[in-house]
Amino acid sequence: MQAVQQRYGGNAAAIAKDWEGALSVFQGEAEQKKLKDVNEYINHKVHFETDLKVWGQEDYWATPIEALMRGAGDCEDYAIAKYFSLKFSGVPVSKLRITYVKARIGGADSNVTQAHMVLTYYATPDAEPLVLDNLIGEIRSASRRSDLVPIFSFNSEGVWAAGGSAPQSGGGSRLSKWTDLVEKMKSEGFE
Numbered sequence: 001m002q003a004v005q006q007r008y009g010g011n012a013a014a015i016a017k018d019w020e021g022a023l024s025v026f027q028g029e030a031e032q033k034k035l036k037d038v039n040e041y042i043n044h045k046v047h048f049e050t051d052l053k054v055w056g057q058e059d060y061w062a063t064p065i066e067a068l069m070r071g072a073g074d075c076e077d078y079a080i081a082k083y084f085s086l087k088f089s090g091v092p093v094s095k096l097r098i099t100y101v102k103a104r105i106g107g108a109d110s111n112v113t114q115a116h117m118v119l120t121y122y123a124t125p126d127a128e129p130l131v132l133d134n135l136i137g138e139i140r141s142a143s144r145r146s147d148l149v150p151i152f153s154f155n156s157e158g159v160w161a162a163g164g165s166a167p168q169s170g171g172g173s174r175l176s177k178w179t180d181l182v183e184k185m186k187s188e189g190f191e
Contacts (some may be wrong), residue, residue: 002189013063015068023088032179046067046081051073078099078117079099079119080098096119098118099117100151101116101151104147149162
């Protein structure tokens with residue numbers, strides 16, 4: 001709390017305390033309930049807005065505290081906030097991946113896609129992932145999200161090519177925005 005307050009001032013400590021309280025509740029829950037509650041919590045607390053409008057930059061990866069303080073973020077901010085909320089609630093990061101996808105927009109017959117990020121959860125390493133998204137609030141299996149085409153995924157342990165079962169060497173540290181995000185979180189007092 002102190003590091004967050006020193007870094008951001010204002011109501012940052014109150015927002016961090018609210019998040020910490022929610023995480024304390026989630027910690028005592030079964031894993032499937034954690035997924036549902038974290039998904040709903042972040043989708044409720046953060047409203048979609050472009051990085052340009054929120055941060056004045058084309059592509060900014062916000063920490064969960066930054067996204068919660070602004071009450072706004074884009075798709076990767078939702079995925080990041082859900083990833084760390086579940087991690088801090090006791091879900092092993094080996095079950096979580098931030099997944100870069102191409103999202104089909106404009107209906108089932110549309111060929112129009114746009115870049116998008118979601119959080120995916122793997123109950124076991126070879127399980128079909130569940131998708132936590134800000135576009136569709138219901139958590140669905142990947143096979144029920146035909147509007148999403150995975151490109152790659154990552155977490156603190158590795159990077160996976162779409163359809164790959166083994167992480168590529170180097171982990172998420174190969175992604176500069178991820179590395180920058182982890183460093184920002186350390187300065188906020190999170191490991």
